[in-house]
Amino acid sequence: MKKKITIIGSGFSSLAAAAYLAKAGHEVHIFEKNDTIGGRARQHKAKGFTFDMGPSWYWMPDVFERFFADFNKKPSDYYQLERLNPGYQVIFENGKKIQIGDNFEEIYEVFEAEEKGASIKLQKFIKEAQDNYKVAIEKLVYKPGLSPLELVTPETIKKLNTFFSTVSKDVDKEFESENLKQILKFPVLFLGAKPSETPSFYNFMNYADFGLGTWHPKGGFFAVVQAMQNLAESLGVKIHTNSDVQKINIEDKKAKSIKVNDEIIESDIILSGADYHHSEQLLDEKYRQYSESYWDKKVFAPSSLLFYLGFDKKIKNAEHHNLFFDVDFDAHADSIYSTKKWPKEPLFYANFTSKTDSDTAPEGCENGFFLVPIAPGLEDTNELREKYYGIIMDRFEKLTGEKIKDHVIYKKSYCVNDFVKDYNSYKGNAYGMANTLLQTAFLRPKLKSKKIDGLFFTGQLTVPGPGVPPALISGKLVSQLILKSLQS
Numbered sequence: 001m002k003k004k005i006t007i008i009g010s011g012f013s014s015l016a017a018a019a020y021l022a023k024a025g026h027e028v029h030i031f032e033k034n035d036t037i038g039g040r041a042r043q044h045k046a047k048g049f050t051f052d053m054g055p056s057w058y059w060m061p062d063v064f065e066r067f068f069a070d071f072n073k074k075p076s077d078y079y080q081l082e083r084l085n086p087g088y089q090v091i092f093e094n095g096k097k098i099q100i101g102d103n104f105e106e107i108y109e110v111f112e113a114e115e116k117g118a119s120i121k122l123q124k125f126i127k128e129a130q131d132n133y134k135v136a137i138e139k140l141v142y143k144p145g146l147s148p149l150e151l152v153t154p155e156t157i158k159k160l161n162t163f164f165s166t167v168s169k170d171v172d173k174e175f176e177s178e179n180l181k182q183i184l185k186f187p188v189l190f191l192g193a194k195p196s197e198t199p200s201f202y203n204f205m206n207y208a209d210f211g212l213g214t215w216h217p218k219g220g221f222f223a224v225v226q227a228m229q230n231l232a233e234s235l236g237v238k239i240h241t242n243s244d245v246q247k248i249n250i251e252d253k254k255a256k257s258i259k260v261n262d263e264i265i266e267s268d269i270i271l272s273g274a275d276y277h278h279s280e281q282l283l284d285e286k287y288r289q290y291s292e293s294y295w296d297k298k299v300f301a302p303s304s305l306l307f308y309l310g311f312d313k314k315i316k317n318a319e320h321h322n323l324f325f326d327v328d329f330d331a332h333a334d335s336i337y338s339t340k341k342w343p344k345e346p347l348f349y350a351n352f353t354s355k356t357d358s359d360t361a362p363e364g365c366e367n368g369f370f371l372v373p374i375a376p377g378l379e380d381t382n383e384l385r386e387k388y389y390g391i392i393m394d395r396f397e398k399l400t401g402e403k404i405k406d407h408v409i410y411k412k413s414y415c416v417n418d419f420v421k422d423y424n425s426y427k428g429n430a431y432g433m434a435n436t437l438l439q440t441a442f443l444r445p446k447l448k449s450k451k452i453d454g455l456f457f458t459g460q461l462t463v464p465g466p467g468v469p470p471a472l473i474s475g476k477l478v479s480q481l482i483l484k485s486l487q488s
């Protein structure tokens with residue numbers, strides 16, 4: 001029977017869930033508090049520049065293909081993808097650069113040039129990572145996290161040992177070059193935790209990096225949001241923007257309605273894709289599953305200080321994606337996860353999508369996105385933002401030998417307070433909850449409320465975790481649970 005399903009938020013996980021639920025024949029409404037959709041993957045346009053506000057690394061293209069295939073579609077039905085070469089470059093001390101190409105031969109050469117014998121070690125490392133990737137995709141990440149038993153298969157049992165070592169330990173054991181070690185530890189940062197806290201199994205991210213590549217959707221990541229919107233709307237989903245959900249109402253331990261801009265919307269099923277902590281705040285306290293101290297003890301993925309910059313010239317000495325790893329990696333990681341302070345010497349990331357996608361900046365100009373990962377919950381003031389702006393612009397100029405500061409014609413900053421204000425993000429986190437050993441699979445916050453019938457959750461704080469591909473998977477998993485609950 002056709003049910004009315006209301007979804008809070010329009011991030012990737014909500015859009016994905018909406019599409020599956022509408023395909024199954026239900027009446028689906030998305031309520032988004034902001035005036036545009038996409039959540040952390042919104043787009044910002046100003047003075048002829050186009051910026052993706054959040055994600056810029058399109059990794060694991062197979063997950064996007066699987067998602068669209070569920071609707072007999074392909075990503076290319078909606079957007080054009082280009083594999084970047086170099087995928088990215090890393091800038092080390094004194095401006096030394098290492099570029100990661102779009103094929104293994106080039107990557108092996110780069111490793112060998114950096115450390116004799118490293119290409120052979122890398123081949124072994126990647127073989128293992130590829131195997132882990134296969135197990136992760138086929139046996140683990142598409143599981144709803146209901147019980148530990150769902151993870152027990154002959155393939156996963158063989159991998160048990162990889163949960164008792166860490167990515168850092170494995171990389172440090174095999175490789176000598178500090179630069180190569182940093183390149184190999186970088187991909188797991190997407191999972192939101194320190195490489196020294198991330199189980200070795202997650203080295204499948206290295207296969208995602210070198211084997212599956214770094215892609216760019218033409219027009220930017222927002223093209224993927226638009227694709228999801230087109231798909232969802234074609235299936236009948238109704239999207240309501242400027243619709244702030246203020247309350248989830250419960251009757252007889254059953255989800256009953258939501259209050260949106262002072263209007264009550266009756267619902268058979270309520271699904272929240274907003275940050276889990278906030279979603280539970282919309283409930284009376286007795287209906288919440290997790291206490292404040294539960295959330296406080298969790299390892300959250302970083303927040304970020306971001307700058308969206310428009311330049312009046314083309315930037316010559318940078319690539320599409322640039323990682324500035326010229327300072328102590330561990331010291332910065334400690335500032336995020338241990339001391340929880342602003343970093344003394346920040347690592348940072350800069351992208352210029354207009355280098356490979358000219359439509360995202362006016363002719364002769366470049367758009368820039370600079371990101372410094374920081375601990376969630378830090379004090380956020382204009383003075384601090386400006387201090388770090390100065391630091392990273394100076395470092396960029398020094399390391400690349402190119403003047404950019406005097407060429408900025410558009411500037412917008414974004415940090416902890418904005419994440420809280422715009423997304424109701426817990427402590428202003430950018431990427432949700434980290435994938436540490438104790439925050440993996442069935443140990444993450446649940447997709448289905450344990451206390452209320454008809455109430456579900458999705459998104460980067462649930463399974464499988466942070467990032468756009470996991471958000472798509474989370475939307476699929478929760479939709480399956482909802483459909484199952486409607487059958488019983």
Ligand SMILES: Cc1cc2nc3c(=O)[nH]c(=O)nc-3n(C[C@H](O)[C@H](O)[C@H](O)COP(=O)(O)OP(=O)(O)OC[C@H]3O[C@@H](n4cnc5c(N)ncnc54)[C@H](O)[C@@H]3O)c2cc1C
Binds near residue numbers: 039055058274304
């Ligand atoms: C700066 C940054 C860079 C990133 N880089 C990458 C990357 O390169 N590659 C990658 O794969 N991932 C990246 N990520 C992570 C990725 O963007 C997220 O994991 C993913 O987009 C999260 O989707 P979601 O559906 O969980 O939630 P969100 O996108 O957070 O969506 C939640 C939505 O709920 C809405 N909402 C909240 N409260 C309410 C309410 N009361 N009423 C109505 N609506 C509400 C919010 O406005 C928001 O739109 C990045 C994230 C950030 C912030």
